[in-house]
Amino acid sequence: MYLQLPEKVTIIEVGPRDGLQNEKVFISTEIKKQFISGLQSSGLKEMELTSFVSPKWVPQMSDAAEIVSDCLDPSIRSIVLAPNRKGIDRLYMTDCQSVAVFVGVSNTFNRKNINKSTEDSMAELRPIIKELKEKGYFVRACISTAFYCPYEGKIEPADTIKLCRQFVEAGADELSVADTIGMAAPTEAYSLFFMLKNAFPQVLITAHYHDTRKLALANILASLQAGVDRFDTSAGGLGGCPFAPGAAGNAATEDVVYLLERMGIQTGVDLAKLVSAIDIVRPHLTRTIDSAYYQLNTQTV
Ligand code: HMG
Ligand code: MG
Numbered sequence: 001m002y003l004q005l006p007e008k009v010t011i012i013e014v015g016p017r018d019g020l021q022n023e024k025v026f027i028s029t030e031i032k033k034q035f036i037s038g039l040q041s042s043g044l045k046e047m048e049l050t051s052f053v054s055p056k057w058v059p060q061m062s063d064a065a066e067i068v069s070d071c072l073d074p075s076i077r078s079i080v081l082a083p084n085r086k087g088i089d090r091l092y093m094t095d096c097q098s099v100a101v102f103v104g105v106s107n108t109f110n111r112k113n114i115n116k117s118t119e120d121s122m123a124e125l126r127p128i129i130k131e132l133k134e135k136g137y138f139v140r141a142c143i144s145t146a147f148y149c150p151y152e153g154k155i156e157p158a159d160t161i162k163l164c165r166q167f168v169e170a171g172a173d174e175l176s177v178a179d180t181i182g183m184a185a186p187t188e189a190y191s192l193f194f195m196l197k198n199a200f201p202q203v204l205i206t207a208h209y210h211d212t213r214k215l216a217l218a219n220i221l222a223s224l225q226a227g228v229d230r231f232d233t234s235a236g237g238l239g240g241c242p243f244a245p246g247a248a249g250n251a252a253t254e255d256v257v258y259l260l261e262r263m264g265i266q267t268g269v270d271l272a273k274l275v276s277a278i279d280i281v282r283p284h285l286t287r288t289i290d291s292a293y294y295q296l297n298t299q300t301v
Helices: 017-021 028-039 066-069 085-093 107-114 118-134 157-170 188-200 216-225 253-262 271-284 292-296
Strands: 011-012 044-050 075-081 098-104 136-144 174-177 204-209 230-233
Touching: 011 098, 011 253, 017 028, 017 044, 017 107, 028 044, 028 066, 028 271, 044 066, 075 136, 085 118, 098 107, 098 118, 107 118, 107 136, 107 204, 118 136, 118 157, 136 157, 157 174, 157 188, 174 188, 174 230, 188 204, 188 216, 188 253, 204 216, 253 292, 271 292
Parallel strands: 011 044, 011 230, 044 075, 075 098, 098 136, 136 174, 174 204, 204 230
Antiparallel strands: none
């Protein structure tokens, strides 16, 4: 008997967005561009570049317009986050064709993150998604606090599925379902993704794990068993939401690629080039890179 595994997996690199948004010291736009360029050359096919959010709320993303204008690569699905109409209007001023909207299942988290209730966010986003689809955009819906919330505690799977259904009915192409504070157990990961894969066969289903309790790789293995073949990961394991206290970085792209490739699953990502991309941004970070693959393959050991 063997594990049930896909032949290949799509990695959605979120390092330039989730990875950097939580960095307290502003990283120059030039370094961000070089980091993105390094990631683009490593074989990744989908990437979140930045966010059109309020620069007052997330100053690190204040250079989003320049990043988008200079970093689009036609061979890669480049995604930009936008929380509201203003973000979408900023998107329309660019050539970017893919957008990620984001809402928390937890009302309290959503208020802290977007200053609206979950219901009000959906009311604003429904017509926006319809409009985006009419214009031919790819729409990714990021579902935060799908398992646990830093303010409300455990989230019922039924509530997560309900929000996912609202996005699917609104016309989203992809659900990126997030363990925002890295608290899900592999049993919970398997169970939720099994239900989501069965409930929504018509959309792409992606898992987004923060590695706060070092469970991300275990959760990825459990998600693979549930049929998930798309994972959001962040080069260097950077990341965390500024409005989710206690959230550590995302699953590190290099550790996830190593895990998958060791199991014979193709990712198309060149690990040496990935490490070179991390080396570009590392000196400008306030944190260290502690992913196992990076540590074992650089002189930081
Ligand atoms: P607000 O203060 O309620 O908004 O913030 P407002 O409409 O009252 O506007 C306030 C000011 O922001 C105004 O400027 C607006 O023009 C401006 P002022 O007149 O004072 O100079 N503004 C904007 N500027 C640029 N782009 C915009 C925009 N909207 C308003 N789109 C708002 C509401 C949603 C803007 C704010 O709460 C916000 O920016 N939140 C984003 C927070 C964020 O980026 N969080 C991290 C990303 S989500 C995440 O990490 C989770 C994820 O990884 C999955 C997971 O792990 O869970 C995806
Ligand atoms: Mg995240």
